[in-house]
Amino acid sequence: MPELPEVEVMCRAVAAVIGSRVLRIVRPRSRLQPIKILPNPALLNRSLKGGRILGVERLGKRVVFHVEPELYLVIEPRMTGRLMLTKPEDMLHLRLIIEVDHPGYPRLYFWDSRGLGVVSLLDKAELQRRLGPETLGPDALQASLAELRARLGRTARPIKVALMDQRLIAGIGNLYASEILFRARIHPENPAKSLTPSQWRALHRAIRTVLTEAIASLGSTLADATYLAPDGGSGQFQNQHKVYQQAGKPCSRCKKQEIIRRVQAQRSTFFCPNCQQLPK
DNA sequence: ATTAATGTTCAGAA
DNA sequence: TTTCTGAACATTAA
Numbered sequence: 001m002p003e004l005p006e007v008e009v010m011c012r013a014v015a016a017v018i019g020s021r022v023l024r025i026v027r028p029r030s031r032l033q034p035i036k037i038l039p040n041p042a043l044l045n046r047s048l049k050g051g052r053i054l055g056v057e058r059l060g061k062r063v064v065f066h067v068e069p070e071l072y073l074v075i076e077p078r079m080t081g082r083l084m085l086t087k088p089e090d091m092l093h094l095r096l097i098i099e100v101d102h103p104g105y106p107r108l109y110f111w112d113s114r115g116l117g118v119v120s121l122l123d124k125a126e127l128q129r130r131l132g133p134e135t136l137g138p139d140a141l142q143a144s145l146a147e148l149r150a151r152l153g154r155t156a157r158p159i160k161v162a163l164m165d166q167r168l169i170a171g172i173g174n175l176y177a178s179e180i181l182f183r184a185r186i187h188p189e190n191p192a193k194s195l196t197p198s199q200w201r202a203l204h205r206a207i208r209t210v211l212t213e214a215i216a217s218l219g220s221t222l223a224d225a226t227y228l229a230p231d232g233g234s235g236q237f238q239n240q241h242k243v244y245q246q247a248g249k250p251c252s253r254c255k256k257q258e259i260i261r262r263v264q265a266q267r268s269t270f271f272c273p274n275c276q277q278l279p280k
Numbered sequence: 281a282t283t284a285a286t287g288t289t290c291a292g293a294a
Numbered sequence: 295t296t297t298c299t300g301a302a303c304a305t306t307a308a
Contacts, residue, residue, distance in 0.1 A: 001288085002288090003287070032304080033302090033303065035303095061288075078288045078302095079288055080303090113304060113305070114287095114302090115304065118289085156296095156297095157297075166288090174288085
């Protein structure tokens, strides 16, 4: 799942090792398919060993370690990846260990159930080229209203689909797209280009409030408990979901209709057909 | 026992 | 150019 809030929480946790040096990087062996490491695993170790970690930042749904001099280790959790300071209980799905010389946190663990996560080593030029613009700055909450509209408002695709397009705005995925649109009271199938000015304002505000609240709650831990907060416990934002996986429950806002599920772009969308209506 | 579904991304095709 | 489809993988529920 990890979307912007979950990746942000991981990022803040592993920031504890900023200033430490990388000792080595280990790939535990298991019967599972190895995760993808680009350009190749050997280079990862050779290039990073002994390097000081100068910073950790989130770019969209990725965690980026800046290692001296100008190397960037990019961790992409994708569906089920998780970066933690504490050893996972389930070692089968442990995919990578980054050993550092920090006295309190000697290891960073990348755990990934499905193994779709990707780890890549980039230099500065490649980072800028490959990741493209962090559409909304290091913190996607800062996009201006005008920028949001300029980027999303040109496509006829449904607004829910546009919100999840990482080239348009980085960090929002399937779960938060539904929650944000409910908060903004916009129908997920509304063509992006036909939102009204007041809907753009509502959307802009909803992006900020939903993501900020989710970060404060340490993210959403769903039923499969794939995502865990840095202390190994659950995130808490799932308790505040208004629509995501709430199909069949009465809408918390209008109490008149039930939340429904519909498929868009092969993904589940949840919304209240009363609070979120198409124009006309 | 199959099959469908699950938070993401991207190549390749339409 | 823009948008859609399927595949990468592991697990669980139906």
